[in-house]
Amino acid sequence: MAFVKGLKCRECGREYPGEPLNVCDFCFGPLEVIYDYVTISEVITHQRIADGPISIWRYQDLLPASADDPVDIMAGYTPLLKARNLGKKLGLNNLYIKNDSVNPSFSFKDRVVSVAATKAVEFGYETLACASTGNLACSVAAHAARAGIDAVVFIPADLERGKVIGAAVYNPTLVAVEGTYDEVNRLCSEVSDNYPWAFVNINMRPYYAEGSKTLGYEVAEQLGWRVPDHVVVPSASGAMFTKIWKGFNELACLGLLDGVNPQPFGADQNTVHHPAITTRMHMAQAAGCCPIVTAWENQQNQIRPVRPDSIAKSLAIGNPADGIYSLRVIRESGGSGYAVPESQVVEGIKLLAETEGIFTETAGGVTVSTLKYLAETGAIGADELAVAYITGNGLKTQEAVEEVVNPLQVKPMMGSFEEALENRMAARV
Amino acid sequence: MTMAKQRVRFTFSAEMVREPIIYRLGHDFDVVTNIRRADVRSDVGWVVLELEGSDDEIQRGLDWVGNTGVRVDPIAGDVIEG
Numbered sequence: 001m002a003f004v005k006g007l008k009c010r011e012c013g014r015e016y017p018g019e020p021l022n023v024c025d026f027c028f029g030p031l032e033v034i035y036d037y038v039t040i041s042e043v044i045t046h047q048r049i050a051d052g053p054i055s056i057w058r059y060q061d062l063l064p065a066s067a068d069d070p071v072d073i074m075a076g077y078t079p080l081l082k083a084r085n086l087g088k089k090l091g092l093n094n095l096y097i098k099n100d101s102v103n104p105s106f107s108f109k110d111r112v113v114s115v116a117a118t119k120a121v122e123f124g125y126e127t128l129a130c131a132s133t134g135n136l137a138c139s140v141a142a143h144a145a146r147a148g149i150d151a152v153v154f155i156p157a158d159l160e161r162g163k164v165i166g167a168a169v170y171n172p173t174l175v176a177v178e179g180t181y182d183e184v185n186r187l188c189s190e191v192s193d194n195y196p197w198a199f200v201n202i203n204m205r206p207y208y209a210e211g212s213k214t215l216g217y218e219v220a221e222q223l224g225w226r227v228p229d230h231v232v233v234p235s236a237s238g239a240m241f242t243k244i245w246k247g248f249n250e251l252a253c254l255g256l257l258d259g260v261n262p263q264p265f266g267a268d269q270n271t272v273h274h275p276a277i278t279t280r281m282h283m284a285q286a287a288g289c290c291p292i293v294t295a296w297e298n299q300q301n302q303i304r305p306v307r308p309d310s311i312a313k314s315l316a317i318g319n320p321a322d323g324i325y326s327l328r329v330i331r332e333s334g335g336s337g338y339a340v341p342e343s344q345v346v347e348g349i350k351l352l353a354e355t356e357g358i359f360t361e362t363a364g365g366v367t368v369s370t371l372k373y374l375a376e377t378g379a380i381g382a383d384e385l386a387v388a389y390i391t392g393n394g395l396k397t398q399e400a401v402e403e404v405v406n407p408l409q410v411k412p413m414m415g416s417f418e419e420a421l422e423n424r425m426a427a428r429v
Numbered sequence: 430m431t432m433a434k435q436r437v438r439f440t441f442s443a444e445m446v447r448e449p450i451i452y453r454l455g456h457d458f459d460v461v462t463n464i465r466r467a468d469v470r471s472d473v474g475w476v477v478l479e480l481e482g483s484d485d486e487i488q489r490g491l492d493w494v495g496n497t498g499v500r501v502d503p504i505a506g507d508v509i510e511g
Contacts, residue, residue, distance in 0.1 A: 011466065028436055028465045028477045028504050109510075136510040156509075181509065182502075189503035202508055236511060302473055305440055305500055314511025319440075321506030363511070 003040045004064045007031040007206055010270060010325070018064070020123050020198065022205040030321065031206045032270045033064045041254050041262065046225065056111050056214040062250060063115055063214075064207045071117035071147040075103050075110030076214050080222040080387070085355040086368075090375035094385045096228070097352075098219055101360055105142045105166070106393035107135035107314070108240065112211035113200055117143040119207040120198030127152055127197040131188040133313050134163050135392055140200055141170035152197060154188050156181065166396070181308070181318075209322075212240040216247025219387055225258045227251075229384040230335075232282045232371045234363040234391055236317040238292055238326030241283055244389075245329045246270065248277050273332060281335035282379070283326065284370035286312040286345055286362075292323045293337035296330050303327065311345055311400055312362040314392055336379060340369040348372070349394060349401055359394030367391075433484045437491065440500040441474040450499055451476065458490035459483070477504055 007016040011029025022031055044061045052058030056076035060067030079099045087095035103110040113136070120128055128144040130136050131154040144151030151172030155164060159176070168174055177184045192202040200208045220227050227248045235241045252274035255262030260276040285293045288310025291303050303323035308316035320326070330337055340348070348365030351372070352358050360368070371388045374380045394401070408420040439450065446469060455462045460482040467476040480487050495501050 023436070023504060026465070028479075030505075131509040132511065133509060134511045154509075185503060185507055185509055188508050189505065192508075199508070201510055202505055205505070237506065300473075302468060302470075302475065304473060305502065316511060317507045317509075319500075319502050319507045323506075 002064055002066050003036045003061060005034045005036050008034045008270075013268075020119075020125075020203045022203050033206050033210055034269055035062070035064075037254065037265050037269070044254060044256065046256065049221065056114060056211060059214055059217045062217070062247075064210050065115055065118040065122055067118075070114065071121060071143050072114055073104040073110065073142055073146050075114045077218060078102050080219060081356065081358075083356050083388075086352065089351070089355055090372055091382055092375050092380060092386055093383050095371075096219075096223075096385070096387045097356060097358060098215065098387055098389045099358055100215065100389060100391045101358065101364065101393035105135070105138040106396060107139065107361075108212070108215065108389075108391040109135045109139035110143075111214050112208045113139040113143045115211035116198065116200040116204040116208035117147055119204060120200075121147055121149065123198065125196070125198035126150060127195075129153070129192070129195075129197040129199045130201060131155075131184060132167075133159055133316070134166075134396060135314055136201070137164075137167035137172075138170075141167045141172040144172060145170045154184065154191075156184055160399070162398075163396070205321075209239045209243055212243035213247035213250065215240065215389060216244040217251065220248065220251055220257060223385070225251075225256060227257065227277060227279045228387045229278070230280045230282060230374070230380050230386040232284055232367055232374065232386065232388040234284045234312075234315055234367045234389065235292060235320075235326060236289075236315040237320045238283075238322035240391075241281065241326040242322055242329050245277075245279075245281055245333065246272075248279055249274050252276050271328075277333075279333060281329050281333040282370065282374055283330055283335065283337040284367045285337065285339050286310040286315055286366050287339040287341050288312070289316045289318060290337075290339035291318060292320055292326055293339045295323070295327055296337040297339075301327075311342060311397075312366050313397070314361060314363045315366060336374070338370045338373050340366045340373070344369040346400055346403075350404065352390070353394070358390060360390045361392035361394050361397040362400050363392050364390040364394070365400075431483070432481060433487060435480045435487050435491075436504045437478060437480060438502045438504050439476045439478070439494065440502070441469070441476075442498065443472045445497065445499050446470070446472065446474045448497070448499075450494060450497060451478070454480075454490050454494060458493070459486045460490045
């Protein structure tokens with residue numbers, strides 16, 4: 001069973017029952033899940049977690065849906081790798097990569113969608129829906145297939161065919177909308193108001209977003225129940241960024257981190273900060289769409305929406321729903337934000353591939369380039385424990401790195417091969 | 430004619446922040462405006478509000494607001510995710 005008490009408005013604090021709602025009726029502020037942490041603290045232990053499935057559902061006590069029969073394609077519990085080669089290159093002796101690109105549909109979205117889909121089934125919905133340009137579409141279609149319910153996926157009509165196939169293969173109803181990005185946005189909001197569907201990031205959003213907390217839990221568990229000194233997180237809406245922070249603080253407050261005393265959550269569960277959580281939260285955005293980082297750099301308290309123009313499409317949210325909250329987390333954690341020049345996104349992809357054998361999508365390139373910047377500027381110390389989150393697979397954005405294909409062209413003769421090889425070696429020197 | 434409600438967020442740039450956009454929306458179009466939350470400063474501002482009217486009139490009003498240079502978004506932020 002889930003230990004959910006209900007929903008609470010982040011702005012005015014009004015409480016609501018745990019229903020498919022995402023906005024406060026009074027002030028239109030976003031709603032967040034609130035938990036019965038007293039009961040959770042009585043049942044949750046390291047052993048109970050370890051005895052759970054090898055997926056996000058091992059943390060079922062801290063998720064807002066019942067784990068009795070989750071919609072689970074085995075999202076989560078992805079590898080945390082000590083990145084010795086990349087660390088050596090960047091002068092970081094204690095660097096780890098959280099490789100979330102190996103989730104079942106090849107991105108971290110499986111975590112959030114698994115929770116949203118489980119909740120949707122719990123509420124009795126028969127259709128799971130989303131609007132997406134890539135990863136989310138794949139994950140929603142895959143989870144709907146697993147749940148045996150319908151999927152409706154809205155995509156921009158001009159979306160590249162390669163990106164559509166990853167979702168279409170699961171046989172959802174694909175709706176290709178002719179119009180600008182803003183028009184697609186507006187249509188989906190209207191559809192969600194008028195159809196009895198579970199839109200994962202609209203009416204399911206309070207539950208959906210909670211799935212990202214597992215990125216914090218897993219890193220802590222895989223590090224032996226401790227938290228890093230630094231994390232580098234790619235951000236679009238800002239939701240994942242805030243939830244990783246929340247995940248660390250939940251573990252601390254529940255006494256699940258080694259050597260950390262539990263403490264009450266206080267009046268506002270969603271802004272709790274346990275003093276033992278000293279992790280600096282660093283946000284990675286691409287320069288072509290960086291409204292949150294811009295606000296941080298300019299010391300503003302408002303997020304100014306932008307029109308995205310970035311090759312990092314999976315981070316291209318110009319009007320981020322959790323922008324202001326993630327800005328607060330940057331400040332509260334003593335972290336930072338960095339807008340990676342567009343030209344360095346691909347460099348980041350290549351650097352990770354060449355050093356650690358991990359092929360990430362453009363969002364991962366943004367993360368690695370931000371990590372490099374933080375190392376070079378001394379924001380991350382050589383011996384500090386740093387974790388970089390890689391949230392999507394490179395096979396999703398192959399076109400971004402087409403330039404790497406440069407084979408030796410040889411005739412089927414030894415002489416031809418040796419000549420080509422010598423020329424290549426000479427060129428490398 | 431069926432009446433509809435729509436929840437939107439307007440974002441004002443420094444150039445637009447002193448313009449009486451919401452007054453004119455209510456005055457020039459057959460739309461009732463109901464502000465729920467706002468943060469307006471000298472150089473930037475946003476307002477979250479509910480509009481009530483016919484679908485067509487709300488759409489006409491929002492098109493006008495958008496053409497003034499004020500950004501119009503759904504209150505949930507961008508819902509298209511990567």
